[in-house]
Structures are given as C-alpha cells and as structure tokens.
Amino acid sequence: LAKTTQPISMDSYEGQEVNITCSHNNIATNDYITWYQQFPSQGPRFIIQGYKTKVTNEVASLFIPADRKSSTLSLPRVSLSDTAVYYCLVGGGQYSGAGSYQLTFGKGTKLSVIP
Amino acid sequence: DAGVTQSPTHLIKTRGQQVTLRCSPKSGHDTVSWYQQALGQGPQFIFQYYEEEERQRGNFPDRFSGHQFPNYSSELNVNALLLGDSALYLCASSARVRGNTIYFGEGSWLTVV
Numbered sequence: 246l247a248k249t250t251q252p253i254s255m256d257s258y259e260g261q262e263v264n265i266t267c268s269h270n271n272i273a274t275n276d277y278i279t280w281y282q283q284f285p286s287q288g289p290r291f292i293i294q295g296y297k298t299k300v301t302n303e304v305a306s307l308f309i310p311a312d313r314k315s316s317t318l319s320l321p322r323v324s325l326s327d328t329a330v331y332y333c334l335v336g337g338g339q340y341s342g343a344g345s346y347q348l349t350f351g352k353g354t355k356l357s358v359i360p
Numbered sequence: 361d362a363g364v365t366q367s368p369t370h371l372i373k374t375r376g377q378q379v380t381l382r383c384s385p386k387s388g389h390d391t392v393s394w395y396q397q398a399l400g401q402g403p404q405f406i407f408q409y410y411e412e413e414e415r416q417r418g419n420f421p422d423r424f425s426g427h428q429f430p431n432y433s434s435e436l437n438v439n440a441l442l443l444g445d446s447a448l449y450l451c452a453s454s455a456r457v458r459g460n461t462i463y464f465g466e467g468s469w470l471t472v473v
Contacts, residue, residue, distance in 0.1 A: 279461065288364075288450050288464035289403065332402060347393065347416055348452070348462060350402030 249333045254355040263320045265354050267333030270314050278309060278316045281332045283353070289332060293318070320356075328358045362387065364453050364465035372471045373441050381436040381468045385453030392434040393462070394426060395450040403450055409434055410456060438470075446472045 251267040269278070277296050281289035293300055295307040295316070306319040320327060330353040365384045373379050385392050391410045395403035405418035409428035428434045432453075438445055448469055454462040 281464075286448065286467075286469070288466045291461055291463055294461055347405040347408060347418065348395075348403070349405070350395075352402055 248349070249335060249351055251331075251333050251351065251354045253352060254357070256357045256359060257323055258359050259324055260322050263323050263327075263356060265318045265320075265331055265333075265356070266315060267318070268315045269333070269335045272313050272335050276335045278307065278313075279334050279336075279348075280305070280307065280318045281334065282327075283330045283332065292331075323356075323358050325358050325360060328356060330355050364389075364451055364463050366449075366451050366465035366468050368468055369466070370469045370471075372473060375441055375443060375472055377441050377472075378437065378439045379441060379470060381438075381449050381451075381470070383434045383436070383451030383453075383465060385432050385434070385451075386463050389453035389455050389463070390432050391454045391456050392428055392432065393452045393454075394434070394436045395452060395464075396420070397448040397450060397467070399447075406436070441472045443472050446470060 249267050249269045257263045277294055279294040280292040282292050283289045293302055293305045293307045295309050297309050300307045308317040332350055332353040334348050336348060364386050367382045383392060393408040394406040396406055397403040406420050406424055407417040407426055408415050409426060412428045423439045425437045426435060448467040450467045451465045452462045454460050
C-alpha cells in the first residue's frame with residue numbers, strides 16, 4: 246500500500262488560499278489520489294479525487310505533477326469552518342476478484358483557520 | 361440520495377459484552393468497509409465485504425467479525441469488549457469499479473466502561 250507523507254499541522258488566516266502538499270513516492274501506476282476532510286467526531290468527508298494534472302470542483306483544486314509522486318490540495322479563501330483534519334490517500338487503482346483496495350490513513354494535516 | 365448511514369450513533373457497553381453496529385451503504389454501492397478510529401488517530405481498516413464475503417482484513421483480532429446482507433447492508437460485531445475498543449467506528453461504501461470514490465458514514469461512537 247502506498248504510504249503518504251503530509252505536514253502534521255498548518256495555520257492560515259481567514260480569506261487566504263491554503264495549499265497542503267502530500268508526498269506519495271511509491272504510488273502505483275493505477276492508483277488515484279483522494280483527499281478527505283474530517284471534523285471532530287464525524288466521518289471523513291470526500292473533498293476531491295484525481296489521477297493526473299489538475300482537478301477542480303466547487304470546494305477545492307487538486308494539482309498532480311507529471312511524476313505523480315506528490316499532490317497539492319488547494320483550498321481557496323478559507324473560512325473558520327474549514328478548520329479540520331485533511332487526509333491524503335492513494336489507492337483504488339484496480340479491483341480483483343479476491344479483494345479490493347483499502348484506504349491507509351496517516352495522521353493527516355490539522356488545519357487551523359485563524360480569524 | 362441518502363449517503364452512508366450508520367446506527368446507533370452512540371452507545372456505551374461494559375467490558376466483556378458484545379456489540380453490533382449497522383451500516384447501510386450509499387445507493388448504488390456494493391462494497392462495504394469498516395474502520396476503527398481511536399481519539400487523535402487516523403481511521404484504521406478493519407475489513408471489507410463484497411458479495412456477502414469478507415474480502416480483505418486489517419490487523420484486528422477474531423473478536424471483530426462482520427456480515428454483509430443481500431441488500432449490501434452490513435454489520436460489525438465485536439465480542440468480549442475491551443476498554444481499548446472504545447473508538448469511533450466508521451462504515452465506508454464504494455462501487456467495485458476502478459477509481460470509484462469511497463464514502464464514509466458519520467460513525468458509531470462506542471464507549472466501553
């Protein structure tokens with residue numbers, strides 16, 4: 246299972262753009278990169294998923310360089326409600342009859358948004 | 361479209377007892393996974409069910425068992441509860457296609473006293 250490394254914590258002021266970078270040096274060819282947001286005592290919430298280049302949705306952008314050994318989650322103009330733990334995960338590239346992929350969570354990045 | 365639903369949301373059990381947690385996957389999903397999340401830690405994979413069979417298992421003892429029903433819903437059973445089993449138990453569902461996103465429920469908080 247591909248291992249990810251991301252900063253333990255980050256602070257940002259309200260209204261700023263936040264970029265969280267994750268390294269995944271041994272990502273498999275077929276693996277996808279997925280980011281989740283988790284508030285205390287709640288389940289992880291899907292933010293964005295990508296395979297290569299750039300993906301954008303209504304809440305975030307995901308930048309993936311050509312070598313796919315890292316990825317950057319970009320949150321535009323954060324607010325206090327974006328204070329949460331953000332997890333970067335890789336996997337989901339293939340399913341087999343005997344099993345499927347599991348998500349391996351690290352400690353995530355605790356983002357604190359300051360007024 | 362309902363997402364992943366779990367029940368109960370909170371429960372308290374005594375050491376040595378048994379507990380059953382329930383999960384209904386997101387509509388269109390056929391694969392269910394269970395995760396345990398201790399306070400301050402990331403979720404840890406327990407096992408995954410597909411076609412009513414356990415397909416993968418993480419590093420959890422046999423006290424943890426599960427079941428998947430024909431309608432894809434699932435149960436997690438934990439026997440002989442220990443104080444260390446106190447955690448948030450998360451159910452996640454997905455469809456068995458490449459690149460399909462895994463969605464999580466809000467979890468069941470288990471406290472063992």
